[in-house]
Amino acid sequence: MKNIHLIPFRVEQVTATPPHIPEGVRMIQAPELWAGGEKGKGNVIAVLDTGCQTDHPDLVERVIDGRNFTHDDEGNPEQFKDYNGHGTHVAGTIAASLRENEGVVGVAPEADMLIVKVLDKQGSGTYEGIIAGIHYAIDWRGPQGEKTTIMSMSLGGPEDHPELYEAIKRAVDAGIPVVCAAGNEGDDIHDTDEFAYPGAYGEVIQVGAVDFDRRIAPFSNTNNEIDLVAPGIDIYSTYLDSQYASLSGTSMATPHVSGALALIRNISERDFDRKLTEAELYAQLVRRTIPLGYPKTAEGNGLLALDILNKFEQLFRILGNSYANRLDR
Numbered sequence: 001m002k003n004i005h006l007i008p009f010r011v012e013q014v015t016a017t018p019p020h021i022p023e024g025v026r027m028i029q030a031p032e033l034w035a036g037g038e039k040g041k042g043n044v045i046a047v048l049d050t051g052c053q054t055d056h057p058d059l060v061e062r063v064i065d066g067r068n069f070t071h072d073d074e075g076n077p078e079q080f081k082d083y084n085g086h087g088t089h090v091a092g093t094i095a096a097s098l099r100e101n102e103g104v105v106g107v108a109p110e111a112d113m114l115i116v117k118v119l120d121k122q123g124s125g126t127y128e129g130i131i132a133g134i135h136y137a138i139d140w141r142g143p144q145g146e147k148t149t150i151m152s153m154s155l156g157g158p159e160d161h162p163e164l165y166e167a168i169k170r171a172v173d174a175g176i177p178v179v180c181a182a183g184n185e186g187d188d189i190h191d192t193d194e195f196a197y198p199g200a201y202g203e204v205i206q207v208g209a210v211d212f213d214r215r216i217a218p219f220s221n222t223n224n225e226i227d228l229v230a231p232g233i234d235i236y237s238t239y240l241d242s243q244y245a246s247l248s249g250t251s252m253a254t255p256h257v258s259g260a261l262a263l264i265r266n267i268s269e270r271d272f273d274r275k276l277t278e279a280e281l282y283a284q285l286v287r288r289t290i291p292l293g294y295p296k297t298a299e300g301n302g303l304l305a306l307d308i309l310n311k312f313e314q315l316f317r318i319l320g321n322s323y324a325n326r327l328d329r
Contacts, residue, residue, distance in 0.1 A: 003124045004157035004197075011085075011247055020098060021105055023212055024231035028256050029307035030107045030263065037263030040108025045094055045150045045258055046137035046176075048130065049087030051080045051117035056088060056238050058096040058103040059113075064146065066115030067136055069129040083121035085240045089247050090154050091115070092238030093255035095262075104237060104244060107259025114140055114148060119155060127161050134167040138174050149265060151178045152258035153204075154251035156196030168198050175278050177285075178204045179258045181250040183221035192297045194221035201225070205282065208298065209233065209253040216298050220250055226300035227282075228289050230256040260306055261285060 021031060044064060051072075054063045066080035073079035082088045095113055096106035118133040119125040137148045151171055171178050183196030199206045199221075206225050209217040209232025217232050232253035239245035261281060268276055268284045276284070288309060289302035 004127055004130055004155060011245055020101065020103070022093070022236040024093065024235045024252070024256055025105065025107055027212060027231050028107065028260060028304045030260065032307035032310070033263045033267065034109075037108070037266045038110065040095065040111030040259065040262030040266065043108065043111040043149045043262035043265060044114050044142065044146050045108070045111055045152055045262060046114040046116050046140070046148045047087065047091050047094065048116045048118050048133050048137070048151065048153045048155065049090050050084040050119045050121070050123060051082035051087045052091045052113070052115045053082050053088045053238070053240055053242070054080075054115065056092075056242050057099055058238050059088070059091055061097055062091070062095045062111070062113050063115055064112040064142055065140065066117065067133070068117040069133045069136070070117055070120040070125055072117070072120045080115050080117040082117075082240065084119070084123050085245065086123060086154070086251065087115070087117070087119070089237045089239055089245060090152065090251065090255045093235060093252065094152060094259040096238055106237075107256055108262035111259065111262040112146070125155070127157070127159070127164055130155070131163050131167045134171055138171050138176065148176055150258055150261045151176050152255055153178065153198060154181045154254045156181060156183050156199050158196070160197050160200075164198055165201060168201055168203055172203045172278050175275075177261055177278050177281050179254055179261065180204045180206055181254045182206050182208045182223070182226055184219040184249050186217070186219050186221045189216060189222055189295065189298050192223055195223050196221060199225070205257060205285070206300070207250060207254045207257050208300065209250045210292070210303060214292055214303060216292075216294050217248070217250070220298070222295070222297045224297055226297060228257065228286065228300045228302060228304055229253065229292070230304045257285070257304060260304060263306065264288070
């Protein structure tokens, strides 16, 4: 059986001083929802990846717990250090916290993260380890009884593994949205048979990538299970050695959606005055998308735009006032 691995990605640049609010976070309109979404507070996002630099200044307050399911550090389950950089970058996009106007800020900067290390320093992991990591995230309980509310997986493999599929279904049945990268093997926007698992499962939220000009990334996989797209080119975030890096890939698009779900969950459950099911959270997510004009197999429901509902309400209010003014003349 083949191993599962990181969705291939590119390191564009490593820096010491990035922008405070990365362009990807701005592009999906996350800051507009920070007040209403309490910056994701109360959510625990399980990040299944290469681990995390937990003492990175922008992440140290956000990591609530973790577990290692790889052979790194002699397989010590308590050591989930990141030797690759990918997991630290993903974690920063999800929930990095700005420190007195220093560092970067993620999409949900007051959400907590459960670091589930399922990929080693080479970015490779076994299906057994990833399956065990999914079950661990489902069953995990925090010091105050916290539970995983969202799962983020910027990884993929070529095989449709039955036990992987069962683990994904168990997470979704437990009310946990599972957000997965579409994959970076794309070579033709009209090719509808570019699959990576678990992203290709219908139960997960599969994310493709766009650039800052809203163009589909040439590497982004296309298939009939794409749910939406998010920024995935030149994405700034936290990196190893307390630095910052600009990376590209559907791996970078995925954490934008994972963090966004924390904001959406807080807003929607307050509005409905009850807990929402996974299907209801998904519905609230896709309401906050903008079609870009590409085939559904490339963009799904469109680009994530968190504040789009408010903008529509403002437009309707303006149009309504204009119509009322005409009647008064």
